[in-house]
Amino acid sequence: MAQELVQLAPGSKVERWTIEKKLGEGAFGAVYRCSDKTGQYALKVEGVNEPIQLLKMEVFVLTELSKAGGRHFCKIEDKGRFENFFYVVMTFVGKSLQDLRLVAPGKKFSPATAIAVGIQCLEALEDLHGIGYLHRDVKPANYTIGRPEIKEVRKVYVLDFGMARKFVHEDGTIKKPRNVAGFRGTVKYAPVACHAQREMCRLDDLETWLYMQVELTKGSLPWRNLKDMNEIGRFKKSCRFDLPMKQLFGGCPREYIDILRVIDGGKFFDEPDYPKIYNLLRQAMKNLGCSEHDKYDWERWDEDRKKWEEEKKKREEEEKKKAEAAGKDGAKPADANNNEKKEEKKDDKKDEKKDDKKDEKKDEKKDEKKEEKKEEKKEEKKDKKEEEKTGAAADDKKDKKEEEKARLTWAG
Structure with missing residues (x-):
């Protein structure tokens, strides 16, 4: 009858080997992935009281194969007894x-x-x-x-x-x-x-x-x-x-x-x-x-998997470009907005300069109109004076005629 299987927790140590993950188990033992500073390996364990010692046979066969230059076999990195179990570390x-x-x-x-x-x-x-x-x-x-x-x-x-x-x-x-x-x-x-x-x-x-x-x-x-x-x-x-x-x-x-x-x-x-x-x-x-x-x-x-991943990445990039293009009429990416704001500011400054020039021209025109109006008023005043003079002279002539007529009347 098989004894209770040896259980090793991730992070625990067997000599210099750190247990990372359980890979599987059989009737008499279990296999774990382990590591040390040189890399990752497989670690097999078997209780010391197991009635059938399979691990011993495994170690012996692999050792003999290594001596004979076997082509398709795992290499033993370490073996021994630790607490209540035997272990062997080999190629992962x-x-x-x-x-x-x-x-x-x-x-x-x-x-x-x-x-x-x-x-x-x-x-x-x-x-x-x-x-x-x-x-x-x-x-x-x-x-x-x-x-x-x-x-x-x-x-x-x-x-x-x-x-x-x-x-x-x-x-x-x-x-x-x-x-x-x-x-x-x-x-x-x-x-x-x-x-x-x-x-x-x-x-x-x-x-x-x-x-x-x-x-x-x-x-x-x-x-x-x-x-x-x-x-x-x-x-x-x-x-x-x-x-x-x-x-x-x-x-x-x-x-x-x-x-x-x-x-x-x-x-x-x-x-x-x-x-x-x-x-x-x-x-x-x-x-x-x-x-x-x-x-x-x-x-x-x-x-095929790598090709599929590349195609997926390409599709995602194309979709991103389409989204950016579509976003020009609506919400746009931050970089695009920043660039546009800069351009808008430049345009605003240009417009301001144009407006300033326009205003200057307008002011010049206003001044010209004011001068024209002043001149017009001067002319009007001059005309009025002329008219007044002309009118007074006419009145004088009329008055003289009236006076002359009155004198003649009284004289007669």
């Missing part, structure tokens, strides 16, 4: 193939990506077998890509060696199979031998890999809706024949069928024909007109 990786598949259109990769990634997954198994170990739990969730920040999105890592088993003795000879080995792995991907409770060999790891490969390529396996593990085992066994084989490999390159025949053609003690399988995978790519150097789906998704 990116998303799993399972997570990537589930967000892909149709929940499957493009043929080019599926096959190119499949080659890397097979290389990882070949390296693991090379140090004398079987994985026994091959599935998309146990393969990841590297982190984008360190430009490793094209590199595939294999994880989780808790179920690994050494299949060779110290002298390098292969161990004889046990009569009953029990079930190991995940039912969906497990090989036929596992369903039959038989000892697994290297070819069984490859059979599991091929089922995973089919799912990455077409998005599903034909037994996905079956619940009974024995029924699933019978279905897998029947896939060596006509109709079930079509159900399994329909929508996949025909070379997958040839790969199954290569796997089934080997015996328990035989070394798998890795070169032949690689050749078949590369032949499939050639027939499809693609290559291992093509961009992986998630690289294209990232480019």
